[in-house]
Amino acid sequence: MGSYAVQLARLASAHVTAVADSARADFVRDLGAHVVVDRRRDDVLAGDQRWDVVLDAPGALRFAAVRPALTSDGVLVSTRPLSPDTVRGLRPGSGPRATAVTTRRSPVDLTHLAHLIDTGRLRVPLYRVVALKDVASGIEHAGSGQVRGKVVVAIAASPLPSGSRTPGHGAAPGPTQRRMN
Numbered sequence: 001m002g003s004y005a006v007q008l009a010r011l012a013s014a015h016v017t018a019v020a021d022s023a024r025a026d027f028v029r030d031l032g033a034h035v036v037v038d039r040r041r042d043d044v045l046a047g048d049q050r051w052d053v054v055l056d057a058p059g060a061l062r063f064a065a066v067r068p069a070l071t072s073d074g075v076l077v078s079t080r081p082l083s084p085d086t087v088r089g090l091r092p093g094s095g096p097r098a099t100a101v102t103t104r105r106s107p108v109d110l111t112h113l114a115h116l117i118d119t120g121r122l123r124v125p126l127y128r129v130v131a132l133k134d135v136a137s138g139i140e141h142a143g144s145g146q147v148r149g150k151v152v153v154a155i156a157a158s159p160l161p162s163g164s165r166t167p168g169h170g171a172a173p174g175p176t177q178r179r180m181n
Contacts, residue, residue, distance in 0.1 A: 002057045003149065006031040007122050014053075019044050027148045031123070045069040053077060063098040070096035077101055125149030 009016045010032035018033035025036040037044045045054075050071045054061070059080025066076045076098040116122035127149035130138035135153050142151040 003031050003125050004122070005055055005057055006033050011116070011121060017044065024148060031125070050074065067096045072096070075099060127151055129154050
């Protein structure tokens with residue numbers, strides 16, 4: 001579950017169970033997850049627990065594998081378009097279902113997210129700031145799977161504009177920085 005998804009789910013009063021490797025468990029808990037399941041040790045879908053919503057942010061899960069772990073009116077939300085097999089497996093009426101979400105530009109949504117950030121209700125975890133000359137290593141590191149937050153490229157001479165919070169404390173990129181990840 002992505003850092004924003006955990007926080008937004010908590011803001012919506014959801015009880016959040018996140019799946020992460022043990023190295024990221026404290027980070028995900030700090031973002032607001034009530035429970036963190038170690039992805040390498042436990043299969044969160046294999047137990048007796050039933051879920052109202054399973055958010056598959058990486059788009060890696062198959063509906064057939066998730067369906068038994070959903071409540072009778074539960075839903076798998078994926079960022080990957082639904083496969084023809086998934087669509088065929090859905091029956092009209094009640095019962096577990098799947099849906100895919102896509103993002104689009106929305107000034108209203110962006111204004112709301114900016115408000116949540118400005119008021120401190122939504123954090124933008126900042127992992128590392130890299131200089132423009134080091135952008136290649138920043139991109140490589142961002143794709144390593146080891147990042148706990150955003151990697152930001154500093155365009156100006158100063159890595160953080162005055163008044164910005166230090167890395168790791170939820171700072172959002174300033175006006176002279178651009179997000180990479």
